[in-house]
Amino acid sequence: MNPRLFDHRTEDAAALAALHATSFPDAWSAASFRDLFATPGVFAFLLPNGFILARAAGGEAEILTLAVTPSARRQGLARALVRAAAAHAEMLGAETLFLEVATHNGPAVGLYTGLGFAKAGTRKAYYAGQDAHVLKVILPLPNPPDFA
Numbered sequence: 001m002n003p004r005l006f007d008h009r010t011e012d013a014a015a016l017a018a019l020h021a022t023s024f025p026d027a028w029s030a031a032s033f034r035d036l037f038a039t040p041g042v043f044a045f046l047l048p049n050g051f052i053l054a055r056a057a058g059g060e061a062e063i064l065t066l067a068v069t070p071s072a073r074r075q076g077l078a079r080a081l082v083r084a085a086a087a088h089a090e091m092l093g094a095e096t097l098f099l100e101v102a103t104h105n106g107p108a109v110g111l112y113t114g115l116g117f118a119k120a121g122t123r124k125a126y127y128a129g130q131d132a133h134v135l136k137v138i139l140p141l142p143n144p145p146d147f148a
């Protein structure tokens with residue numbers, strides 16, 4: 001199933017807040033999603049069991065959040081969401097894609113490095129006192145490795 005672009009002008013941000021709450025202890029409210037969509041360049045892609053929120057501006061893009069519901073993990077959904085967001089960001093003029101991820105978040109670090117992201121820096125005490133990696137990739141995302 002392909003992720004679809006979320007239409008924040010007609011769709012209810014409560015759907016994103018509900019998905020976010022399945023994956024983060026500090027859940028973001030529907031109102032905070034609506035505020036984010038008021039920022040230029042913010043967009044989301046949605047699947048029934050996950051979503052990604054990103055922003056593209058000034059030739060750069062950033063992943064703001066990404067969540068897949070626990071029961072739907074390890075099926076490639078997050079990889080599909082990142083690929084959709086990267087392609088859309090590139091279409092909006094972004095040449096690089098960044099994100100911050102807690103250093104202890106093994107699943108997310110594995111996801112991003114597997115897609116070709118590399119470490120571009122560290123932010124100390126970024127998430128509730130935890131350090132975060134800054135990861136970066138030049139768009140377009142590299143093709144998947146050839147396992148043949």
Ligand SMILES: CC(C)(COP(=O)(O)OP(=O)(O)OC[C@H]1O[C@@H](n2cnc3c(N)ncnc32)[C@H](O)[C@@H]1OP(=O)(O)O)[C@@H](O)C(=O)NCCC(=O)NCCS
Binds near residue numbers: 024078114
């Ligand atoms: C991180 C998260 C989005 C991954 O979602 P997912 O749909 O399970 O990820 P995918 O199935 O697309 O996995 C793609 C790759 O990521 C890596 N990965 C994903 N989950 C992993 C895990 N639990 N352990 C190790 N590697 C993992 C693997 O390399 C995987 O490829 P493989 O399954 O072929 O080995 C999900 O675990 C999640 O929502 N976590 C809580 C919220 C969060 O941390 N968001 C990211 C913040 S930046």
